[in-house]
Amino acid sequence: MKVFQHAVFAATLAAGAATMAQADTVSVGMITTLSGGGAGLGVDMRDGFQLALDMADAQNIRLVIEDDAQRPELAVQIAERMIQSERVDILTGIIWSNLAMAVVPSAVAQDILYLSPNAGPSALAGANCHPNYFNVAWQNDMLHEGAGAYANELRYQNTFIMAPNYPAGTDALNGFKRYYEGELAGELFTQVGQTDYAAELAQIRASGADSIFIFLPGGMGISFMRQYEQSGLDLPIVSAAFTFSQDILPAVGSAALGVFNASQWSPDLDNAANQEFVAAFRAEFGRIPSLYASQGFDTANLILSAAAKADVSDRAAFRDALLEADFDSVRGDFAWGPNQHPIQRVYIREVVEVDGEITNRIVGTAFEAHADVHGENCNM
Amino acid sequence: MTLALVLEQLLNGVQFGLMLFLMSAGLTLVFGVMGLINLAHGSLYMIGAFLCAAVAGATGNFWLGLLAGIAAAAAAGALIEVVVIRRLYDRDHLDQVLATFALILILSEGVRMIFGPFPLYLNVPDLFRGTVRLGIVDYSLYRLALIGFGLAVALGLWLLIAKTRLGIRIRAGESDREMIAALGVNIRALYTVVFALGAALAGLAGALVGAIQSVQVGMGEPVLILAFVVIVIGGIGSIKGAMVGALLVGVIDTMGRFLLPRAFALFLDTSQAMGVGAALASMLIYLLMALILIFRPKGLFPAHG
Numbered sequence: 250m251k252v253f254q255h256a257v258f259a260a261t262l263a264a265g266a267a268t269m270a271q272a273d274t275v276s277v278g279m280i281t282t283l284s285g286g287g288a289g290l291g292v293d294m295r296d297g298f299q300l301a302l303d304m305a306d307a308q309n310i311r312l313v314i315e316d317d318a319q320r321p322e323l324a325v326q327i328a329e330r331m332i333q334s335e336r337v338d339i340l341t342g343i344i345w346s347n348l349a350m351a352v353v354p355s356a357v358a359q360d361i362l363y364l365s366p367n368a369g370p371s372a373l374a375g376a377n378c379h380p381n382y383f384n385v386a387w388q389n390d391m392l393h394e395g396a397g398a399y400a401n402e403l404r405y406q407n408t409f410i411m412a413p414n415y416p417a418g419t420d421a422l423n424g425f426k427r428y429y430e431g432e433l434a435g436e437l438f439t440q441v442g443q444t445d446y447a448a449e450l451a452q453i454r455a456s457g458a459d460s461i462f463i464f465l466p467g468g469m470g471i472s473f474m475r476q477y478e479q480s481g482l483d484l485p486i487v488s489a490a491f492t493f494s495q496d497i498l499p500a501v502g503s504a505a506l507g508v509f510n511a512s513q514w515s516p517d518l519d520n521a522a523n524q525e526f527v528a529a530f531r532a533e534f535g536r537i538p539s540l541y542a543s544q545g546f547d548t549a550n551l552i553l554s555a556a557a558k559a560d561v562s563d564r565a566a567f568r569d570a571l572l573e574a575d576f577d578s579v580r581g582d583f584a585w586g587p588n589q590h591p592i593q594r595v596y597i598r599e600v601v602e603v604d605g606e607i608t609n610r611i612v613g614t615a616f617e618a619h620a621d622v623h624g625e626n627c628n629m
Numbered sequence: 630m631t632l633a634l635v636l637e638q639l640l641n642g643v644q645f646g647l648m649l650f651l652m653s654a655g656l657t658l659v660f661g662v663m664g665l666i667n668l669a670h671g672s673l674y675m676i677g678a679f680l681c682a683a684v685a686g687a688t689g690n691f692w693l694g695l696l697a698g699i700a701a702a703a704a705a706g707a708l709i710e711v712v713v714i715r716r717l718y719d720r721d722h723l724d725q726v727l728a729t730f731a732l733i734l735i736l737s738e739g740v741r742m743i744f745g746p747f748p749l750y751l752n753v754p755d756l757f758r759g760t761v762r763l764g765i766v767d768y769s770l771y772r773l774a775l776i777g778f779g780l781a782v783a784l785g786l787w788l789l790i791a792k793t794r795l796g797i798r799i800r801a802g803e804s805d806r807e808m809i810a811a812l813g814v815n816i817r818a819l820y821t822v823v824f825a826l827g828a829a830l831a832g833l834a835g836a837l838v839g840a841i842q843s844v845q846v847g848m849g850e851p852v853l854i855l856a857f858v859v860i861v862i863g864g865i866g867s868i869k870g871a872m873v874g875a876l877l878v879g880v881i882d883t884m885g886r887f888l889l890p891r892a893f894a895l896f897l898d899t900s901q902a903m904g905v906g907a908a909l910a911s912m913l914i915y916l917l918m919a920l921i922l923i924f925r926p927k928g929l930f931p932a933h934g
Binding site: 283284285286288289292414419422433436437438439440442444445447448449451452454455467468469471472475476478479480481496497499500501502 | 631633634637638641644645737738741746747748749750752753758759760767769770771772838840841842843844845846847848851852883886887890899900903904906907908911
C-alpha cells in the first residue's frame with residue numbers, strides 16, 4: 250500500500266512538473282499613477298488589468314502594484330525595488346511618457362520585459378527600440394495623427410494647436426502636424442499639470458483661428474474645457490481620445506459634447522471581446538471604462554496569452570509568445586509593427602450624451618491599419 | 630499683438646494674482662502670528678473645492694456649495710489646530726514641516742476615500758456665465774467676478790486687521806505673544822481663530838477656482854508652492870506684502886507665458902521658440918523671487934522691520 254502511495258505521489262509530481270513548465274508563475278510589477286491629478290488614468294488602467302486577470306481566473310500571475318504619484322524619480326526607485334527585491338519578470342503600468350523615459354531604458358537593459366499599457370514616447374519607438382520593450386497601446390504620435398487627418402476632412406484651414414511641454418506633448422503636436430494640411434493659427438506649449446488657461450485662451454481668441462487642437466490629458470483637460478466654456482470662444486475642437494476620455498468626461502460635463510477625438514478604442518466598439526469587457530467593467534466598478542482601462546485589459550490578456558505558451562524565465566521564448574499576440578484585443582484586430590508597437594485602425598469618436606451619461610461614440614475612421622513613422626528607424 | 634490682447638492678459642494676471650492672494654493671506658497670517666509653517670494649507674484649499682462641488686452637485690446651488698466649502702475648510706482648520714498644530718508651536722520649523730506634510734498625505738487620502746479618485750464636476754454659477762464687454766475686451770464674467778471677490782476679501786481683511794479688536798489682538802500677537810498673554814488675552818483661542826480664518830480663506834479660494842478648474846485630489850499643492858513664493862517675495866507675515874507679492878507673481882507669470890515664446894520666436898523657429906519660451910516662463914517667478922531676495926532678503930514688506 251505504501252509503495253502504491255509513493256507511486257501515486259511520484260506520478261502526481263511528474264504530472265505537476267509537466268504542467269508547471271507551462272504555468273510557471275509570472276511576476277508582474279505595475280508602476281502607475283494612483284494619487285494626485287493623474288490618478289484617474291492610473292486607477293482605470295489598473296482596474297482594467299485586474300479585471301482581465303479576474304475574468305481569466307489567472308492563478309499564474311503574481312501582481313505587485315505601486316503608486317508613482319506621477320513623479321519620475323519615484324518611478325525609478327520603485328522600478329529598481331521591483332527588479333531587485335520583488336524579482337519581477339515584467340514591468341508595466343506607466344501612464345506618463347516622462348516617467349516611461351526614466352524607467353524603461355534601464356529596466357529593459359536588465360533583461361526585464363516592459364509592456365507599456367499607455368505611454369509610447371517617440372524616443373523609445375525609433376532607433377532606441379528594444380526587444381524587451383513592447384507597447385500595447387500606441388506610439389504617442391498615432392492618435393494625434395488621426396486628429397490631424399480628420400481636421401483636413403472637416404476642412405479646418407487655420408487651427409490653433411496646444412499641448413503640455415513634455416515628451417508626449419511634443420509627440421502630440423508633431424503627430425498632428427504630420428497629417429494636418431491647413432495653416433497653423435498658433436502653437437503653444439503649456440506646463441504639465443497647469444490649471445489656469447486664461448493666458449492661452451486670450452491668445453487663441455486673438456489668433457483668428459477657425460478651430461483648436463488640444464492634447465491635455467487628465468485634470469488639465471477638465472480645467473481647459475471649464476474655462477473654454479466661460480471664455481465666449483465658440484470654435485470647434487478636434488483632439489485625440491485622451492482629452493475626452495471617460496475618466497474626465499463626467500467632470501467636464503456638457504462642454505465636451507460634439508467634440509471629435511481620435512482613438513484606437515471606444516466603449517461602443519462592436520466586437521464580442523469589447524462588449525464583454527465593457528459589461529464586466531460596468532458590473533464590477535459601476536462606471537464606463539476609459540481607453541486607459543481598455544489598454545490595461547489588453548495588456549493583461551497579452552501577458553496571459555504568452556504565459557500559456559512559454560516560460561517567462563526563457564525570455565526569448567516568452568518574447569516570441571508575446572509577438573504572436575494570440576489574444577482577443579478589445580480594439581479588434583491587433584498586429585505588431587517592426588518596433589513592437591501596434592499597427593491598428595484609428596477611429597474618430599464624437600462626445601455624446603447617452604441615457605444621461607456623457608460618453609464617446611464612433612462616427613468614422615481616420616486610418617485603416619496605421620503604423621507609426623518611427624518604426625523604420627528601429628533595427629532589432 | 631493687439632492692445633486688447635495685452636489688456637486681457639493683464640486682467641488675467643490680476644485675477645490669478647488675487648486668487649493667489651486668498652491662499653497666501655491665510656498662509657502669511659498663520660506664519661506671522663503663530664510662527665508656524667503650514668504645508669497643509671493646500672489641503673484646506675482642496676477641502677473647500679470638494680465640499681463646494683459635492684454640495685453644489687447635490688443641491689444644484691453653487692452658492693450653498695461655496696458656503697459649505699468655506700465652512701468645511703474653517704472647521705477642518707480649527708480641528709487641525711486643536712488636535713495637531715497646537716503641539717507644534719514650541720517645536721522648530723522642521724518638526725512643523727514634517728507634521729504638516731503628514732497632514733497633506735492624510736487629508737489627500739481621506740478625500741480620496743470619501744470622494745473617489747476621479748475629479749468632481751463643479752460648474753460656474755448661472756449668474757456669472759458667459760462674457761462681458763469691457764471697453765475693447767470681451768472678458769469672462771466669472772473671472773471678473775473672481776477679481777471682485779478677491780478685492781472684497783482683501784478689503785474685508787484689511788478692515789478686520791486694522792479696525793477691529795480681533796485685528797488688534799492679531800497684530801499684538803504678531804509682535805509679542807508673551808506680552809499679550811500676560812495682558813489676559815486668551816492666546817490659545819486667538820490662535821485657533823487665526824488658523825480657522827486662514828483655512829476659510831484657502832477654502833474660499835479652492836471653491837471659487839474649483840468652478841473653472843479640475844476638482845481633484847492634490848489640487849492644492851501646486852498653488853501652495855506659488856503661495857509660498859508670494860509670501861517670501863512679499864515679506865513673511867505681512868498681509869500687504871502678500872497682496873503686492875500675489876499681484877506681482879500673477880501678472881509676471883501670465884505675461885511671461887504670453888510674451889516669452891513670442892520673444893524667442895523673433896530669432897528661433899516656432900516650435901523651438903515655444904519650447905524654450907514655455908520652459909523659461911515656468912521659471913520666471915522663481916527668478917523673480919531670487920532677484921528680490923538678493924536685494925531685499927526679508928521680502929518687500931518685512932513684517933518685523
